[in-house]
Amino acid sequence: MNKKLRIVFLGTPEFAVESLDRIHSAGYDIAAVVTMPDKPAGRGHRLLQSPVKQWAVAHDIKVLQPVSLKDPEFIGELQSLNANLFVVIAFRMLPEVVWRMPELGTFNLHASLLPRYRGAAPINHAVMNGDKTTGVTTFFLKHEIDTGDIIAQRSIEIDPDEDAGSVHDRLMHLGADLTLETLQSIVDGTLHTISQEQLLTSGEEPTPAPKIFRDTCRIDWNRNAADIHNHIRGLAPYPAAWTRITFPGLCSPVELKVLKAKPASGKHLSTGEISVSDSRLIIGCAGSSAIEILMLKPEGKRAMSAADFLRGLHLQ
Numbered sequence: 428m429n430k431k432l433r434i435v436f437l438g439t440p441e442f443a444v445e446s447l448d449r450i451h452s453a454g455y456d457i458a459a460v461v462t463m464p465d466k467p468a469g470r471g472h473r474l475l476q477s478p479v480k481q482w483a484v485a486h487d488i489k490v491l492q493p494v495s496l497k498d499p500e501f502i503g504e505l506q507s508l509n510a511n512l513f514v515v516i517a518f519r520m521l522p523e524v525v526w527r528m529p530e531l532g533t534f535n536l537h538a539s540l541l542p543r544y545r546g547a548a549p550i551n552h553a554v555m556n557g558d559k560t561t562g563v564t565t566f567f568l569k570h571e572i573d574t575g576d577i578i579a580q581r582s583i584e585i586d587p588d589e590d591a592g593s594v595h596d597r598l599m600h601l602g603a604d605l606t607l608e609t610l611q612s613i614v615d616g617t618l619h620t621i622s623q624e625q626l627l628t629s630g631e632e633p634t635p636a637p638k639i640f641r642d643t644c645r646i647d648w649n650r651n652a653a654d655i656h657n658h659i660r661g662l663a664p665y666p667a668a669w670t671r672i673t674f675p676g677l678c679s680p681v682e683l684k685v686l687k688a689k690p691a692s693g694k695h696l697s698t699g700e701i702s703v704s705d706s707r708l709i710i711g712c713a714g715s716s717a718i719e720i721l722m723l724k725p726e727g728k729r730a731m732s733a734a735d736f737l738r739g740l741h742l743q
Contacts, residue, residue: 431614435510435529437461439477443516445599446536446606447482450514453607458508459489461518497522512613514606515568526568531613533568536606538598539636540564540580542623545573546636550598553636554591555661557653560584561594563602565609567620574633576620578612581605588689590663639666646670648699652690652716659688659718667724672701672710674740686730687722694719706734 433456436447451457460483465474476484483490489508493501502524513526513533526533539549540562546552553561562582569575581601585594612618623633639662646655646668659668667684674681696702696711703709708720724730 432456432512432531432610433458433508433510435459435461435505435508435513436479436516437513437518437521438479438516439463440517441478442538442595442599442602443518444478444482446514446516446603447479449603449607450610451486451488453610455610457488458510459491459505461491461493461505463519464492464494496525512610514610516602516606520572521568523570534565534578534609535568535573535575536602536609537564537566537573538595538602540582541566541573541577542626542633544634544636547638549636550595551591551636551639551661552634553661554585554589554594555658557657558585561598563598563605565605566623574623576622577626578609578618578620579605588660590660590687592664641666641669644668646685648710649713651714652712652718655712655718656688656690659685663687670710674701674703677740682726683720683736684724684726684730685720685722686724688718688720691717691719703737706737708733708737 434450435458436450438447438460439462447460460479462477462479465476467473468475480490480492491501491504495501496519505525505528511529512531513529515521515533515535521533537549539553540560541564544552550561560582562580564580565578566575567578581604583597583601627633644662644666646658648655650658662668663686667686669682669684671680671682673679691709694702694709694717695715696709696717698711698713700711709717710720711717720733722730723733723736725736
């Protein structure tokens with residue numbers, strides 16, 4: 428039954444590999460994978476292959492790496508594969524000439540419960556906003572990004588202390604399950620879709636999840652402890668929230684990436700005030716609340732506990 432589908436898979440990061448591997452293990456015909464061109468990395472500028480390419484090479488599957496998705500040569504090669512379905516997971520925005528190509532359409536797996544968190548960083552924004560639930564969605568592509576008709580969704584609970592890395596890993600596996608369910612519904616002819624507008628209540632707007640930049644990651648100590656806690660865990664372990672702190676006895680501020688923290692109950696400090704005692708690093712937030720930093724990464728150094736970091740500072 429799986430032979431009814433001839434698939435081209437488009438994706439790049441580790442998040443996409445889990446679904447790709449499950450599609451292959453289920454016996455579906457993968458004509459090729461499309462992924463980003465190799466990028467130079469490290470001091471030696473050695474070309475680094477994407478996780479999707481590494482998987483495809485290991486499984487002897489054809490790899491296409493166009494610089495431009497509108498390149499006529501790439502379009503021609505894509506057409507020559509005679510695939511009847513494209514599956515997209517964590518890839519670039521596709522031009523219409525690509526996503527309209529297969530007869531059965533092009534569906535995308537997105538790491539949110541659309542229409543919540545349309546955009547490049549849905550997992551980060553869900554955790555940063557303190558959401559209690561999130562999930563994955565499969566939907567057919569259309570012109571505007573992340574706006575197509577929904578095929579299926581699955582949800583999970585977010586633990587109050589869970590970071591984006593943990594949520595990413597759980598959604599990666601849940602997304603692979605949903606991708607296979609979606610493929611099976613296409614094979615069986617049982618697929619039904621619903622427009623995203625039907626899932627919005629009156630007056631509700633879709634939630635954006637724009638790309639994360641360095642300025643996005645900076646900690647604003649004028650926010651309350653709960654919001655800052657969410658901000659830190661929503662950016663951990665990567666790209667990581669950061670701040671600059673001037674410690675007592677040091678002349679210049681120290682830049683730190685904050686990887687793990689918790690609200691410091693019962694500690695009342697003024698906004699931005701630093702408390703260093705008993706190997707604990709606590710910083711005041713708005714509303715006389717405070718955050719205790721547990722794990723951090725100083726600029727140019729390895730990640731470490733706050734206690735180890737403070738021992739190395741030799742503060743007066």
